[in-house]
Amino acid sequence: MRPAEAGPPSRVLISEDELRARVAALGQAIARDYADANPVLVGVLKGALVFMADLIREMPIEITMDFMALSSYGSGTRSSGVVKLAADLSMPIDDRDVILVEDIIDTGRTVSYLKRNLETRHPRSVRLCALLDKIERREVEVDIHYLGFTIPNVFVVGYGLDHAGRYRNLPYLAVLDHV
Ligand code: IMP
Ligand code: MG
Secondary structure (H helix, E strand, O other): OOOOOOOOOOEEEEOHHHHHHHHHHHHHHHHHHOOOOOOEEEEEEOOOHHHHHHHHOOOOOOOEEEEEEEEOOOOOOOOOOOOEEEEOOOOOOOOOEEEEEEEEEOOOHHHHHHHHHHHOOOOOEEEEEEEEEOHHHOOOOOOOOEEEEEOOOOOEEEOOEOEOOEOOOOOOEEEOOOO
16 A cells, blocks of 8 residues: 555544534434425535534434535636536426535635526525534635534635545544644
């Protein structure tokens, strides 16, 4: 095995226990709001996978699960703002209540693109659920209906989030320095 090029993440920002408690509260809040609605939860691959898996298990209601994937250009730590759909939903969402599930909102460009894209399909409603909000970096206004944590302007990995494809499987969120 090749040694890693960069050092491991330097410090825990949000622990497993903190994630578990907050994600449970979010799931329960969504379940209350959508008790009889059978909402379509749309996870944004790959970053939202871990969050979504935990979130839906806190929702004792009927739900539908689907995914979208975006291709980003390069493996940099900043999104270019230019996003392209790499994989689309597997079903129509007209007249459905949709909840877009994202890992992190940074500039806001990705999620506003996705929201506009979903709205062209005439869903009944679209709300956004995000685990993390890096509010200092916002360039486009975004209305986050269900939010896990606001974080400072640091680069985080773990719990689904990566740097160049690595660290998604850490069970906690850590800060990656020097990126
Ligand atoms: P936005 O379009 O700038 O809001 O970009 C959001 C996307 O950038 C997220 O879905 C992530 O893929 C990525 N991203 C932004 N900040 C981080 C971070 O701190 N760690 C890992 N990925 C990040
Ligand atoms: Mg993402």
